[in-house]
Amino acid sequence: MGSNSALPTTARAFATGGKRKTAGIIVIGDEILNGSTTDTNSSFLCRRLHHRGVLVKKITVVGDTIPEIAADVAEFSRNYDLVLTTGGVGPTHDDRTYEAIAAAFGDTLRIDDDLQAVFEDVLSKYKQRPDTAQAIQKFCSIPSSATLLPTTSSHFRACPTSVNPATINSRTPSSRSLTHRLGDIAKAHAAEGVSIGSYPVVGNSYYKTKLTVEATTKQAGQTAYAELGSSFREFVRNFDELPWVDTVKKMDAFRAGKDSHIDAAFLKKLNDALELIELELGRYPLEQVALSFNGGKDCTILLHLLRVVIDKLYGPETKIKAFHILCEDEFPELRRFVLDIAWKYNVQLRELGGSLKSGLQTLQADEPDVKVVFMGSRSTDPHGKFMKSKCQWTDEDWPQFYRVCPVFDWSYAEVWKGLRGLCVPYCILYDRGYTSLGDRSKTVQNAALRIAGDQYKPAYCLEEDHLEREGRDKDHLITVDSDVYLSKDVKTENGDNTKA
Secondary structure: OOOHHHOOHHHHHHHHHHOOOEEEEEEEOHHHHOOOOOOOHHHHHHHHHHHOOOEEEEEEEEOOOHHHHHHHHHHHHHHOOEEEEEOOOOOOOOOOHHHHHHHHOOOOEEEOHHHHHHHHHHOHHHOOOOOHHHHHHHHHEEEOOOEEOOOOOOOOOOOOEEEOOEEEEOOOOOOHHHHHHHHHHHHHHHOOOOEEEEEEOOOOOOOOEEEEEEOOOHHHHHHHHHHHHHHOOOOOOOOOOOOOOOHHHHHHHHHHOOOOOOOHHHHHHHHHHHHHHHHHHHHOOHHHEEEEOOOOHHHHHHHHHHHHHHHHHOOOOOOEEEEEEOOOOOOHHHHHHHHHHHHHOOEEEEEEOOOHHHHHHHHHHHOOOOOEEEOOOOOOOOOHHHOOOOEEEOOOOOOOOEEEOOOOOOOHHHHHHHHHHOOOOOOHHHHHOOOOOOOHHHOOOOHHHEEEOOEEOOHHHOOOHHHOOOOOOOOOEEEEOOEEEEOOEEEOOOOOEEEO
16 A cells, blocks of 8 residues: 555655655635535645645634744644645635745745736736736745746746745636725724624526635624625625525515615506415415426526525425426436536425427326416517416316416516526526526527627526517527537528528
8 A cells, every 4th residue: 555556656756765855735725614615625635735746734714814824734734745825825815825925034025027917918808997906016026035837828827826835726816806895894893803804606596706804793793794794895796695585584585675776667566466366375275286397597587586485384394395307408417407406405305308388288187286387488489479468277288277477477587687696596607698597509698788708697687578589599500619600591481591
């Protein structure tokens, strides 16, 4: 087990002379200690170091406090050949790793010209912001004895940084625009035992930077929280991480306008939808009710409204019966979303193959008790014009179900007002410029949302409701290397060649 032959080729170089290099890893950040962020960096480093024959002897986690970080850096530097730190490098007030490492070696900070050139290039499009210069200065203020280690990245070819024997890793500057004001607020409340954290977030549909407030007293925390809300009013919002919990209370607050500003017209439609759901659930027992759910935005807001009413009438432990008509050409992101939200919203989901009609036939045969199907259909849908009201039985040549469409009269913008106002999770494809989802081979991003090149605004930014289905049901899409394009020469139904 301990012989050189057991090590990978890349690792044996570290085992010459019978002694392996040793390493210690210091994970820095209050967000790790308070459980709001999970540390994955140390496990990644351990795997990579082990593969190269480096023996990791110790991992420690420390908060964003300069004396504590400096003490660990000094101790690790005495005991191990390599010291790696992760976290605490960035533009915000609580990013203190560089200062702490300098303190550990009795060093001072200096602005590195090469590093400054890198960050000025990376942050060039943000130069009009008054806090960008300060952010760059903090990123580039490193211990004076540090040397830059070249990498293969075009932008960060000069990073990471090292101070013998400690190595520092940078983090993405997602929260740079908050730096100046946030730092001032944090300093103003520090004496009261208040700690304010700022953490970049990737992959969230609602926010890109997470702010946290911790305090020794409720009053101090509320005061700091109120100042944050006032100072960043234009781009900071409250976010509900668990919108499927306490839904009735949250819906009441939303309708009362405590956390949002909703107009009277939308409020009426919202109330009408909730009242219709409650009315039909009063007429039919739950075992006779099912939700048609395909993961689209319309049935997603309907799922949330249904959860609210069922929680009110039966309690949150009550499952929602739903079915999903599987599509052979379904977006994988959509399928993952359907399964994920079904678990979160306590949905008993049944997956059915074939067309909608054949799927309903299967549902009727297997679950004959189901009489009512809640649907996210809207009047602007291609087949919506054939419905005369929100509640209607299916046509005679279809399996007989009573269709209930609570959001039938909602506009595109109102669907998004409901989703985002209530922090309801939705399929990630909508954040990539898709405004209506269908077969993958016949659906493209909405051209009205194109910014430049292959960049698109999120679906909720679409201002013209009538363009909602732009990009849907394209009959002449071709697939090349997993990317979808419109064919320029296509045939119409009469056989003529036209330009598309």
